[in-house]
Amino acid sequence: MGPAHDYIVLYNAPICQFSLFNPLTGRKVVLPFLDIAGPQLVWVGPDPIESGEPVVLSGNSADFKTGILALYQPVEKKWVVIEESCSFHLRDAYFNGMYYVNEDETGDTKVINTVTRKVVHVVPPPSEGENGCDGITGVTYLVQLGGDILRVVLHDNELIEVADCHFHIHRLDLRSGSGGNPRWVKISSIGDQILFLDEDNGFSLSCRNFSGFRGNSIYFIKWHSQDIYDPPLSFLCRYDIEEARAEPLTCPFAKGGTWIVPSLR
Template identity: 35%
Template sequence: MPKRKTKSSTMKERSSADGLLSHERNWSELPEDILHLFSKKLSDISNFIRFRAVCKSWQLSAPVNDPPPQLPWLVEIRKYSEETTTIRFYCLLSGKVHTITCPTSHRFKISSPAWHYLLASCMRNGNAHLLNPLTHDQIHVPSVNMLGGGCPEYIGPDTIEGSNIVVISGYADWSLPPPNIMAFWRPKANDWVYIEGVGNSPNAFYRGQYFSNDRETGTTNVIDISTKNLAYQVAPPKGTNPHLKGYTIMVDSGGKMLRLFQYYKGEQFHFDIYCLYFGDKKQTPCWVKITDIGDQILFLQYYSGLSVCASNFPGFKGNCIYFLKNKEYLCRYDIGDGTIKVLPCPLRFLHTWFVPNLV
């Protein structure tokens, strides 16, 4: 038979429980360095926002200018009326859809993945600006002298200047053939800086240099934007078939410049991947074929893309490529075994990738 509790034992248990209650942790008094470590694990920015909202000490431990690494969101832009534009973001990490309604009517230029800001123009007055869709912060952008305003090639961090940079490309005028031109702008500058004679597609921005491919020859022209001069040229990868139809994509991946060729092999897509190899100073830079990108994950949209480190995102495998098929299907390509998996996605139209931020 179980022993009956005596009066003294019951009193001891109550005393012990009272002692535990009296020593309960005040979570607002956790050490700031511990809180900061916790905040750096919140790879869904919505959780980072909730973390900062707990109390003052938690907010101070997680400054908005030092957020945790963020997995890119998928973007769908819908226009329901002349007065509002709705943006839907799909977070692969949480599986949630975030819907944001812009305060006024905007027309967004979506042609490449973007970091932190989207390039938009007001449909009422035509003024262009960078818009952070999470905070609604706007940065005025001077008008650009390019047909149709050009197409954004890169919106994101500038490792040379330590700020942001916007790179666009397009045509200078209506002459035939139209001259190709690119322009770049930094938020503290008064106007765009133009560079003529660049290739026609695809393009990428990498360490202060503009990589531009010639669609006909496959040659990569590398332009130093600080001098506006041609730094060097890179011949097409050896052994490539110039008659094979597909997409050439340029991506800065983990500090390396990659060139990918996406094409149909049988009934499914396949990727040939090349890394820019510099060798010593006496060698000419060249494309070297690789079969592994390590811990990196690529997120592609037609001719451009971005890259993140898989180890920052538990549950995500490196050496993979996420790409958009016909703007309708989200697919994952495993570089290791060459398999493709169509992933569930609640968005109807898949426009681009966007890396969220609060500044």
């Protein structure tokens, strides 16, 4: 499971066991037992074992009646479990004690305080005119970038070419809007930052720390089929936000994958 910064998150389904594994050093940290259905990785901070940052997973209760948000606290070495009536799923975000999740039916974004376990904001989606793209299916990611939460919509399907992929990006403004209500504000640049998206999740880095990467870009994995009956292949792609243009990159993999920030620690 990923992305996970220094680690890959391993899940042993028969015994409901999660582990953090560094594939370069071989370091493995086994986490406590957690009973969660359909687990998905939401967030792993840089070196959570040393920094004390939590590991955040989402999923469902055993009867699938409630959503479960689970935070592993490295200091206490235990899981904190929060149950909510909404469904937790792929492409949610966590930052600074707040969990951000999109409602499937309404498109609203709930902001949940993981300490008080209360919903502190319900933010409506951007207007349809800001979020549409010629009828192409949209996949929505919530991604933390430099202290902000972004709503990143990838307009794509398996039958269109890479060049036809397009993104709409909004930043969550908790301090403004009509009546002072939180709202999504459309943006056209992320500066020297880079977004990395896989099929399930996303995270950000600064190109100043990583030579060879281009800022104001989105690196993403696209699935493509020549025909509806053909098995899809995956392509590593880069989207230039300023030029609104996507291009495929050289990649040896054809079966998908995820991102990891390698570390020798």
